[in-house]
Amino acid sequence: MTLFGACRIMAELSIRILIPIFEFQEGLFPPFSNPAGWFADWLATDGGLDTMAWFYAVNIALMVGMTNLILVIHLERKIAARIQDRRGPMLSFRSLREVGEDLSGNAPSWKFKENYSGIGILQNVADGIKAFTKELIIPTKADRFLFTMGPIIFISSSVFLLALFPLSDRFAASSAPAGLMVIMAAFSIAPIGILTSGWASNNKYSMIGGMRSAAQLMSYEIPLLLSMAGVFLVAGSFDPVTIVEQQRESTWLFGLPMWNIIPQFIGFVVFMVCILAEVERVPFDLPEAEAELVEGWTTEYSGIRFMFFLMAEYIRGFAGAAVATILFLGGWAGPWPVPPEIWFLIKVYLIIIFWIFIRWSVPRIRTDQILVLGWKKLLPLSLINILIVIFMVEIYPYFTAIVNLPEVF
Amino acid sequence: MEIKELMQELSAFKGVSNASMIRDNVVKLDIDKNSSKEFFTKLRDDFGFEHCSLITAIDNQPEFELVYHFTSINKSVTVGSTDMSVMTEVHVFLERDTPTIESISDLWGGANWHEREAFDLMGIYFVGHPDLRRVLLPEGFAGHPLRKDYVYEIHEEEW
């Protein structure tokens, strides 16, 4: 059963409760025709049921994504701490307990653990509370409308991403034939938000950060899409499900599945570098280089707006890793006893852990170097990758048919 | 060049008086204010003192005293066969009413801020300095606090 099928059943169950409620409301004002009644009628139709089901599916995808977001943030903090010979967040429970003591005036009766260790994930809750309760500052000379719109564009385009990629062929909130194209389109909305907030802050650091970000994202979109083009050529589709099925079906030596990472290794490397730049993590986080530009385009933001930027970056990181998994690592393909959704998440988390290690091992590179890398190295490499794929998909089978070569690909 | 020769040559210069060696590698001398610029140019170009270590202004009440320390880094002047680097300590005396002297910031780039500091804290005017502003104290600060006649309040907290 697919996610959508489950949601459909949930929708059918829920309209049995909802329709009597709306009909009761309609019955309150009998002389007039009432929108509640129209709504009840619409819910009973096929389209109404589908809409309800979509509503459930998207919410489930969002919940999964947000849970993953918290996990990724905690993972990043813990791994960073271990790399740096620290402990990372450990005692958040203790501080919550102290808050309890302060509020009630006496010590709370509950006690979790004597040494308070191992519950540092609550640090995310504490951070969330902090961000929500902080003052929202808008600089006097900032453009108020654009200043508020910047984070909204950035976070909404990022959350939108969460609904777009499937965790498996049955667990998908959306399954568009052009799925990956939609994902990449959603990815490239973000520069608008960045530029907007960078310009609207009326701050030189923000403006330079915004400009850098725009330049970086624009120059990395092209090799990114070109490296994806190889996969699309092989699979003949933009649909994530088709791409993963193609990878699962094609086999290699000893019947091992040939995921796209093997024939298209160059494409994989280019894609990984580009997606790192696209989600703006170290070593490509120079739009918000804290050493020279304070925080880049987020300098003037505070409170929940700043939190939105941070969250959106992690969501984009998660989405980027998911796209890399679908394209090159065989998606949810894996041996039987583990469910495919878990396989997918394992692969995604492996990529994220690799990124975390990169992030805490290397310094940040410079603007001119990043552009040189993008235009002079990655663009030719991605073109070479496409040439290889064309040779593989079109030319080699052609000769195979004539000369009776062994079928390698 | 040996440091003894350096001292002889320096003491022969116009306006130099009281040349002496206060340590093995330090020559100390007084120079007349008017011939100071020529002397410093010669010190840099002919004797190879390529580093201006420090410019100190002292309020000797009533007159001001400027103490220049120059270092020879590339060992154009030697002390025997040792590795010691030679320093020259130059004293210049200025009147209290018109504490002006020619700037040496065109000879030594490092002297630029030392002169600004002497102007800032002691009120010595360096003629020909490209950018004679206050450096440590804020713009618009009144007076030169390292002068001995600067009046200030000592704030002692009562507790």
Place this chain on the structure above:
Amino acid sequence: MAEMWISMGPQHPMTHGLWTLKVKVDGETITDADPELGYLHRSVEKMGERRKYFMNTTLPDRLCYASSTTWTHCYVLTVEELMNVEIPERAKYVRTIMLELQRLASHLMWAGSYMPDLGHITGALYFWRDRELFLNLLEVPSGSRLLYNYIRIGGVKRDLPDGFVEKAERVMKLFEQRLDEYSDLFENSKIFRMRTEDVGKFTAAQAQNLGITGPNMRGCGTKFDLRRNDPYEIYEEIDWDIQTREAGPGYGDCFSRYMVRIDEMKESMRIIRDCFKKMPKGPTLASTIPVRAQGEAFRRTEDSRGEALMYIVGDGTDRPYRWKIKSPMFTTISAAPHYLKGYKVADIPAIMGSVDICIGETDK
């Protein structure tokens, strides 16, 4: 983008202290710079005129919180020259050991604060973790972790306690292993090289004329170290070499300055080991210490950042008449426009971090 002035500081992650660097940028290229000081001015020279000579040893401690012992030592050396105090032989060795430990701690502090400038937080924590080792060592005889007030006029406050030598040997062995490990993280890391090589270059002649001394000058190939060229304490008798960066692509740039400091740390450990070997027994403080002084004296020492020079005039009372401090960073910051022009905005932290700025001693 048209040319514009960007103000970096006084509250800015790049500045490591309170100062302002105004840079004029054309796009991302720096066309002019104007450093400004004075945000941390505490009038140490004027304060010194109100305190007695021995009380003043606490003030140079606070000149640079990263390397406080070297500054106290420079002051004490000058006062001893002024008062003609002979200090015992063992005190000289103890001082040298403390100075080199402090140099290690200071260089580690620099390395630790340089890495976040390049966006490398892990490096910062590694170096600061190792700095803790040396702070623990410095803490044992002096009783304090940051501002030691250990070197006194006429010697040192107290002798090295029992077990200090073994502890120091252990720490140095561990640190040498870690330094080897770090070479992979920094020198052999491509991105670290990309950020630091061919950036912030100046030649030896420029450095000497602009007053840039210390490791920054040795990074351009000048073989000049006051521990050798104007020896104090017992550096003459100790077996060590001046570390310079002679030729090659890393010549006078940020990477060469980084390498010079790493090599100096290794050299410092060599000096400490030699001191442990040669250290005699005896008292560590002169029996009589004068209180009043007349005349004038100056001494220069090799601070961790360059040439530290103090000039003191005494008028016969127990307080200095004029106390002048030369900070190496004062002139190095003044030369900032010379070595910033032509590089990118992203290079500013890389360059200004590599010269090891300490605003405490600069603003006095």
Place this chain on the structure above:
Amino acid sequence: MSEKSELGIMDIFVNPMKVTMKQFFKSTFGKPATVMYPLEKRDPPPTYRGMNAIIWDLCIGCGICAEVCPNRCLKMKPVELSDEEHDRAWYGSHLAKRKHKPERPAINFGHCMFCGFCEDYCPTGAMTMTDFYEMADTSREGLIYPARTMKVDLEDLPQLPLTNYMMESPVLDIDPCIGCSKCVDNCPTNCIIMDVGPHDKTLKSGKLRNVENPYFDYTLCIGCSVCVKVCPADCLHMEPTSNSSLSGLTTEESPTEA
């Protein structure tokens, strides 16, 4: 140097990640370097300069600590001594009794920089620095410690000789002395005695009278210069001492082996 060419494209992350991976496993399966501060604390060394404590039984109220304090965060405050405290006073208890108002130091830790001069220059060893360092407070007033809060009582008191760490002693300029004996009253170590002077002196009233002058026992003098401060006729001044029995600042008795 050819180091530049040695690095390949893989060195972007391979070399650094070797180090970070190693450290990751080391600190995951070992103990990280962090000290979880409020739960566990590191031990300061015995020489640690923390919060001050004053052994009142040893304190003679000479005020040298207030004199040498570079920040002037230490002031001598008059206190009332109980009879028991009078009896316990090991050093010169008779002086403490004789003095009209005994004084003990009070410290404003808001200004203190823990330089340790008060401990080093204390002639009796009454001023000590403990290894206590958690003294943060929410108000500035909370950091002002009155004289009595600094008091500690020790069972076995260290028996130290009086030492002149100030390297100076008072010298009498005999002509202006009026023989008021204020210096004797205020001397904390009782090292001054009044005796008949060498010659007579004309008073304001025109009478010729023999004036008693102070004489100093320099082996007991601690150089606190209290006598100089209280002298109404300005006839005392401090001079560098030539007393060879006075040792320097050595607080450690035995130098350790190299």
